[in-house]
Amino acid sequence: MKIINSDTHFDFMGKIKMAMIISGLMILIGLGSIVFSGGLKYGIDFAGGTLIQLQFKTPPDIEVIRDGLKTIALGESTIQEFGSKKDILIRVQRSEEKLESVGSKVRNSLSKSFNKEDISIERVEMVGPKVGRDLREKALLSILYAIIGIVIYISWRFELQYAIAAIIALVHDVLVTMGAFSIFDKEFTLVIVAAFLTIIGYSLNDTIVVFDRIRENLRRKGKSTLTQIINASINQTLSRTLLTSGTTLLVVVALFFFGGEIIHDFSFALLIGVLVGTYSSIFIASVFLVYWDSRR
Amino acid sequence: MYRDLKWKIPLILAVVFGAVWLAYPLKEKISLGLDLQGGMHLLLEVKVEKAVEASLERLADDIKRGITDEDVEVDRIKAIYEDRQVNVRMVDKLDLPSVKKVLEGYPVFSFVSEDEDGLGMVYQLSSDQIQQIEQNAVSQGLETIRNRVDQFGVSEPTIQVQGEKRILVQLPGVKDTERAINLIGKTARLEFKLLDEENSLQQALSGNVPEGSEILYQRIENKETGEVTKEPFLLKKRTVLTGETLTGAEIRFDTDFNEPYVALNFNSVGAMIFQQVTRENIKKRLAIVLDSNVYSAPVIQDEIPGGRAQITGRFTSAEARDLAIILRAGALPAPVVILENRTVGPSLGKDSIDKGITSIIYGGLLVIVFIAIYYKLSGVIAVTALFLNIVLLAGALAYFGAALTLPGIAGIILTVGMAIDANVLVFERIREEVRIGKTVRAAIDAGFSKAFRTIVDANITTFIAAVVLFQFGTGPIKGFAITLCIGIAASMFTAVFVSRAIFDGTMSQRKLDKLSI
Numbered sequence: 097m098k099i100i101n102s103d104t105h106f107d108f109m110g111k112i113k114m115a116m117i118i119s120g121l122m123i124l125i126g127l128g129s130i131v132f133s134g135g136l137k138y139g140i141d142f143a144g145g146t147l148i149q150l151q152f153k154t155p156p157d158i159e160v161i162r163d164g165l166k167t168i169a170l171g172e173s174t175i176q177e178f179g180s181k182k183d184i185l186i187r188v189q190r191s192e193e194k195l196e197s198v199g200s201k202v203r204n205s206l207s208k209s210f211n212k213e214d215i216s217i218e219r220v221e222m223v224g225p226k227v228g229r230d231l232r233e234k235a236l237l238s239i240l241y242a243i244i245g246i247v248i249y250i251s252w253r254f255e256l257q258y259a260i261a262a263i264i265a266l267v268h269d270v271l272v273t274m275g276a277f278s279i280f281d282k283e284f285t286l287v288i289v290a291a292f293l294t295i296i297g298y299s300l301n302d303t304i305v306v307f308d309r310i311r312e313n314l315r316r317k318g319k320s321t322l323t324q325i326i327n328a329s330i331n332q333t334l335s336r337t338l339l340t341s342g343t344t345l346l347v348v349v350a351l352f353f354f355g356g357e358i359i360h361d362f363s364f365a366l367l368i369g370v371l372v373g374t375y376s377s378i379f380i381a382s383v384f385l386v387y388w389d390s391r392r
Numbered sequence: 393m394y395r396d397l398k399w400k401i402p403l404i405l406a407v408v409f410g411a412v413w414l415a416y417p418l419k420e421k422i423s424l425g426l427d428l429q430g431g432m433h434l435l436l437e438v439k440v441e442k443a444v445e446a447s448l449e450r451l452a453d454d455i456k457r458g459i460t461d462e463d464v465e466v467d468r469i470k471a472i473y474e475d476r477q478v479n480v481r482m483v484d485k486l487d488l489p490s491v492k493k494v495l496e497g498y499p500v501f502s503f504v505s506e507d508e509d510g511l512g513m514v515y516q517l518s519s520d521q522i523q524q525i526e527q528n529a530v531s532q533g534l535e536t537i538r539n540r541v542d543q544f545g546v547s548e549p550t551i552q553v554q555g556e557k558r559i560l561v562q563l564p565g566v567k568d569t570e571r572a573i574n575l576i577g578k579t580a581r582l583e584f585k586l587l588d589e590e591n592s593l594q595q596a597l598s599g600n601v602p603e604g605s606e607i608l609y610q611r612i613e614n615k616e617t618g619e620v621t622k623e624p625f626l627l628k629k630r631t632v633l634t635g636e637t638l639t640g641a642e643i644r645f646d647t648d649f650n651e652p653y654v655a656l657n658f659n660s661v662g663a664m665i666f667q668q669v670t671r672e673n674i675k676k677r678l679a680i681v682l683d684s685n686v687y688s689a690p691v692i693q694d695e696i697p698g699g700r701a702q703i704t705g706r707f708t709s710a711e712a713r714d715l716a717i718i719l720r721a722g723a724l725p726a727p728v729v730i731l732e733n734r735t736v737g738p739s740l741g742k743d744s745i746d747k748g749i750t751s752i753i754y755g756g757l758l759v760i761v762f763i764a765i766y767y768k769l770s771g772v773i774a775v776t777a778l779f780l781n782i783v784l785l786a787g788a789l790a791y792f793g794a795a796l797t798l799p800g801i802a803g804i805i806l807t808v809g810m811a812i813d814a815n816v817l818v819f820e821r822i823r824e825e826v827r828i829g830k831t832v833r834a835a836i837d838a839g840f841s842k843a844f845r846t847i848v849d850a851n852i853t854t855f856i857a858a859v860v861l862f863q864f865g866t867g868p869i870k871g872f873a874i875t876l877c878i879g880i881a882a883s884m885f886t887a888v889f890v891s892r893a894i895f896d897g898t899m900s901q902r903k904l905d906k907l908s909i
Contacts, residue, residue, distance in 0.1 A: 353751075
């Protein structure tokens with residue numbers, strides 16, 4: 097079976113302008129949304145705060161919960177459904193350093209309006225501001241280290257301009273995914289950083305397969321121009337690119353729909369990342385190679 | 393040419409059986425992360441500066457005694473917390489030399505300056521000593537917490553120092569988190585202090601606290617409403633006896649009301665002091681103070697010999713039992729605060745496992761069906777390699793003792809999607825080679841060897857990202873990084889080595905002129 101004909105001759109390089117416009121727009125809209133909403137939205141991992149997930153026997157009225165919480169003065173809090181009407185997620189800005197269990201405190205505060213036995217504390221996550229700051233720093237550093245490591249490896253295996261092209265492609269992917277996160281009002285957490293690092297790895301995986309073919313074709317290039325070689329290489333690897341993205345997407349979609357609420361955002365990030373990563377390895381990385389060549 | 397199958401096939405079988413042996417039965421061999429089995433993750437910070445302050449206070453007391461022993465009158469000795477210094481104030485200038493002499497016996501202090509009026513001197517605690525105190529506070533804190541957790545009865549707890557002054561505590565399967573926090577986090581500084589009955593509590597409350605006395609409160613919680621009332625006590629600041637001299641503490645029930653209380657036993661030094669204090673203060677009240685909370689303040693009826701005392705106060709039996717545990721395990725050398733607390737209930741953990749497995753099954757099935765249809769017989773080979781991949785992954789997880797976490801499950805799912813990639817690269821190459829007219833055998837050879845370099849290059853970048861992730865991540869994220877790393881390594885083995893062996897094996901059986909790919 098074949099999805100794509102074996103000897104395709106799509107003129108990818110001819111669509112460069114279009115690709116630049118599309119990418120530019122995606123990044124601009126994303127960044128615009130980030131600026132408009134006042135920066136990235138940090139989850140408690142990075143901002144500090146408390147997260148309490150409760151499960152009720154019967155769907156509760158959120159307003160009643162809000163009133164109950166007022167009695168313990170937790171400060172600013174958001175209350176939302178989490179996956180189902182019975183699961184409630186409470187997010188509080190403040191984090192308690194004091195030695196008490198926020199979970200039972202919250203449950204006690206609701207005991208007037210609900211039967212205490214009907215509420216179970218499913219999850220409590222409290223991150224102090226100090227740890228939040230540490231984690232933020234660590235997350236940034238980890239992305240930086242990953243990029244440095246990858247640049248070194250690619251420059252060693254290929255040449256510097258390939259490394260730069262690969263990095264441009266992955267920065268593109270990360271920016272677009274970040275924008276999507278902002279547009280869909282999703283929070284940045286540790287797990288999301290993990291997803292981003294995976295996207296980085298994945299995006300490169302795709303890019304490198306194309307590069308590898310370009311390098312191979314360059315060795316016996318004959319009279320073709322670089323643009324023609326790149327175009328041919330993309331075409332030759334196209335079915336592989338789409339197939340792999342396809343199988344990866346299949347599992348990510350399964351994760352997105354069946355994996356549960358807790359890793360929902362994680363699979364969302366991967367979903368966007370895989371799509372964008374596939375697109376960027378075809379259009380973005382190779383464009384840079386041509387550009388680099390034309391400047392010499 | 394197929395001669396190397398003779399060692400390849402046994403090698404593959406050995407690896408696979410090794411993995412199965414390592415990972416079977418799954419339930420016992422693969423440990424679950426806290427997010428899947430439920431439990432508690434606490435990151436504590438030891439307030440080491442409090443330990444330094446306490447030391448400073450203790451040293452100041454020692455010095456004062458030392459000087460007084462020389463028959464010289466001391467005005468007062470003040471510990472200056474911020475600068476880690478003590479200021480020795482004398483009544484008479486002429487006594488300064490004897491202060492110097494006493495302080496020569498304390499090499500941890502160095503002279504800083506003389507007060508302007510010539511009546512006092514300032515000494516600095518050495519930074520080596522400060523560091524020593526801080527390290528001790530952390531390591532003793534760790535030991536104490538370990539003791540308490542052991543007595544609480546948690547299976548396979550993790551308790552370790554992180555960084556300079558943080559302690560990580562992981563308690564799998566703990567349900568009553570409130571109790572656990574109380575047990576781990578309480579400083580448990582037990583002190584006995586006499587009530588200041590010469591001065592009026594009312595006056596003290598209005599701001600006139602007499603020198604040498606302090607106001608502490610007794611918290612009384614109404615168990616029904618959860619309301620807390622505080623009763624003030626005016627106590628003498630001097631602590632007559634501390635929990636350091638305790639040899640035992642256990643829960644008992646009083647015979648009249650069947651109320652639980654905690655019975656204490658002191659060592660001989662403690663017993664002696666307790667006997668002396670009770671003898672000298674009959675009909676006066678002695679307060680039992682734990683972490684600056686007054687628990688009770690009974691009237692001393694008679695001299696108490698034998699080093700026995702008891703703490704009463706509206707306990708539930710669980711509270712009394714925990715208090716006894718804490719007192720037995722000893723006080724933390726410095727208070728701790730909670731920096732991070734992540735608790736997952738057991739039902740949520742189980743739910744996560746179920747959902748994770750569901751998505752593995754659905755995702756896996758989709759991929760398998762798709763690949764089998766797309767590549768036909770060769771697709772079946774790829775699917776076989778995929779299964780082996782998961783078996784190897786399980787084996788490696790068991791071997792490294794890495795806990796499976798929810799992001800870890802996501803890592804497995806992702807591996808399923810990406811592991812196919814290596815096969816896809818090979819198959820697409822083989823198709824190309826067939827297309828340019830090579831024989832089946834030549835096409836397979838060329839396909840594998842040409843794709844190999846690409847596979848390595850493409851996988852190593854993901855590997856780099858995963859290794860970095862492992863370095864930086866905590867708990868669940870580490871689990872994800874590990875599965876990703878192992879998954880990549882395993883997929884290179886299964887897709888390149890195993891698939892190749894299967895191809896070769898089939899080819900050696902009969903000669904094919906057409907490849908099902």
